[in-house]
Amino acid sequence: MTDKGLVKPVGELALNDVAAGTATQNQVLLGEDDGMPNFAMRRFVMGEGGGMPLHTNLVEHEQYVLSGRGRVRIGDETHEVKANDAVYIPAGVAHSYDVVEAPFAFLCVVPNAPDRIDLVEAD
Amino acid sequence: MTDKGLVKPVGELALNDVAAGTATQNQVLLGEDDGMPNFAMRRFVMGEGGGMPLHTNLVEHEQYVLSGRGRVRIGDETHEVKANDAVYIPAGVAHSYDVVEAPFAFLCVVPNAPDRIDLVEAD
Numbered sequence: 001m002t003d004k005g006l007v008k009p010v011g012e013l014a015l016n017d018v019a020a021g022t023a024t025q026n027q028v029l030l031g032e033d034d035g036m037p038n039f040a041m042r043r044f045v046m047g048e049g050g051g052m053p054l055h056t057n058l059v060e061h062e063q064y065v066l067s068g069r070g071r072v073r074i075g076d077e078t079h080e081v082k083a084n085d086a087v088y089i090p091a092g093v094a095h096s097y098d099v100v101e102a103p104f105a106f107l108c109v110v111p112n113a114p115d116r117i118d119l120v121e122a123d
Numbered sequence: 124m125t126d127k128g129l130v131k132p133v134g135e136l137a138l139n140d141v142a143a144g145t146a147t148q149n150q151v152l153l154g155e156d157d158g159m160p161n162f163a164m165r166r167f168v169m170g171e172g173g174g175m176p177l178h179t180n181l182v183e184h185e186q187y188v189l190s191g192r193g194r195v196r197i198g199d200e201t202h203e204v205k206a207n208d209a210v211y212i213p214a215g216v217a218h219s220y221d222v223v224e225a226p227f228a229f230l231c232v233v234p235n236a237p238d239r240i241d242l243v244e245a246d
Contacts, residue, residue: 003197003198003199003213003215003216004197004198004200004213005195005197005198005200005202005210005211005212005213005216005218006209006210006211007195007202007204007208007209007210007211008208008209008210009205009207009208010207010208010209011207029187029209030185030209030211034211036183036185036211037183037214037234038161038162038183038234039161039162039185039232039234041185041187041209041232060159060160060161062153062159062162062164062232064152064164064187064230066189072128072130074126074127074128075126075127075128076126077127077128079128079130081130082132084132084133084134085130085131085132085133086129086130086131086133086152086153086164087128087129087130087131088128088129088130088153088157088159089128090126090127090128091160092126093126093128095128107187107230109162109164109185109232111160111161111162
C-alpha cells in the first residue's frame with residue numbers, strides 16, 4: 001500500500017467510445033491501474049440521441065447523475081433520472097439508457113470483479 | 124438478490140451533522156441499508172469555514188468533487204481540489220479537508236467493511 005493519494009481532474013482524462021452504446025463515451029477516473037483495491041469509479045457521457053440498449057452486467061452499478069436527463073430502464077421499471085439522482089442497478093439485471101437531455105453524464109462505480117456485457121432482447 | 128433498482132434524488136435525503144467535522148454534513152445515498160453488496164456511496168457537504176481535521180480511516184475513499192473548492196491533505200501532500208476532480212485517499216493514510224469555496228460538496232465511496240475515525244495530531 002502506498003500512502004500517496006491521487007487527484008485527477010476529469011478534463012485531463014481520455015474519453016473512450018463505448019462499443020455497445022450510441023453517442024456514448026466513458027473514462028476511468030479511478031481504476032485497477034491506479035491501484036484501487038476494491039472498486040473502480042468511471043464516468044459516462046452520452047450525447048444527443050445517445051444511449052445503451054438493454055443489457056446485463058455481471059457486477060452491480062452504483063451511479064450518480066452529474067448532468068442532463070436520461071431514461072433508465074432497470075428490470076421492468078423505467079425511471080427518468082436527472083442531475084443529483086443516485087441510481088442502483090443490481091448485478092445481472094437488464095438495464096438500458098436513453099438520453100432525454102444531453103449531455104447526460106453520470107458516475108458509475110463497479111466492484112473489482114470480472115464483468116461482461118450481454119445484450120438482451122427488449123420485450 | 125432483488126431485481127429492483129433504486130433511484131434516490133439527493134434532495135429527498137436527510138443530511139446529518141458529522142461530529143468530527145466543522146460545518147460538515149453527510150448523507151448516505153446508497154448504503155448497506157439499501158442492500159448494497161460491496162460498497163456505499165455517501166455525499167459530504169461542507170459550508171463556509173468548514174472542514175475536517177487530520178484523521179485516519181480503516182477504509183479507502185474514492186471521491187468525486189461536485190461543487191466548490193477545498194484543500195485536501197493526504198499524507199504529506201496538500202492538494203487544492205475543485206468540481207469534477209476525482210480524489211483517492213488510501214486506507215489508513217491521514218487526511219484532512221478545509222473549505223476554500225463553499226459549498227464544498229463531494230461524493231465519497233467506501234467499501235462495506237468496519238471503519239473507525241482516529242484523529243491525528245497535525246505536525
